[in-house]
Amino acid sequence: MTHRILVLPGWQNSGPDHWQSRWERLHGDQRVEQDDWDWPRRGDWMARLEDTLLADPRPALLVAHSLGCQLVAAWAAHSRHTDRVRGALLVAPPDTEQADMPPQLYSWRPIPRQRLPFPATAVVSSDDPYCSPERAAAMASDWGAEVVTLGPYGHINSQSGLGDWPQGRALLEALART
Incomplete structure (x- = not known):
């Protein structure tokens, strides 16, 4: 692919067996490292994504998992540099407005709903x-994203048994062609 691929893990990061970590090893994707994976503050995460995108003029594809999906929506709603992004793969977006969400995620409310x-x-x-x-x-739908439903795969993480997840990579490659 001609785009750089930025990996955006969710709350508590993605471990070594997670498909995002596997993609980094297999394809050279770049993880956007956050200062605090356990108590994520939305503004801090948005600033880190912005800094990472501005540090390299090449267009990027975003590969978000879980809270990383909310990061993409929040960042896109506020940034003046959204032209740096060519597409986003949003995997397992969490409902941070659920009543039983942990207090560490309260700063991620309300969920941005802009296209x-x-x-x-x-x-x-x-x-x-x-x-x-x-x-x-x-x-x-609010984000204007196409939906792909995998079936019963839980939170689509390392416990889901996806391994290197070639189906997900094919979805990313299709985004790169749009």
Whole structure:
């Protein structure tokens, strides 16, 4: 791919067996490192994404998992540099407005609902414990993202048994062509 790929993990980061970490090793994707993975502050995460995008003039594709999806929506709603992004793969967006969300995620309310200014694909699971399929579809619709439902894969993380997840990589490559 001619784009640089920025990996945006969610709350508590993505471990070595997570498909995002595997993609970094296999494809050379770049993780956007946050200062605090355990108590994520939305403004801090948005600033780090902005700094990373501005540090390199090449266009980027964003590969977000979980809270990383909310990061993309929040950043896109406020940044004047959204033209740096050519597309976003939004995997397992969480419903941070759920009543049972941990207090570490309260700063991620309300969920930004503005349409994204770049193409996006939202990948959802039918049994994600952090977001119902209906809420995920509503967020994706608001963001203008195409929805791909995988079936019962939980939070689409290392426990989902996806390995290197070639299906997800194919979705990213399709975004790169838009």
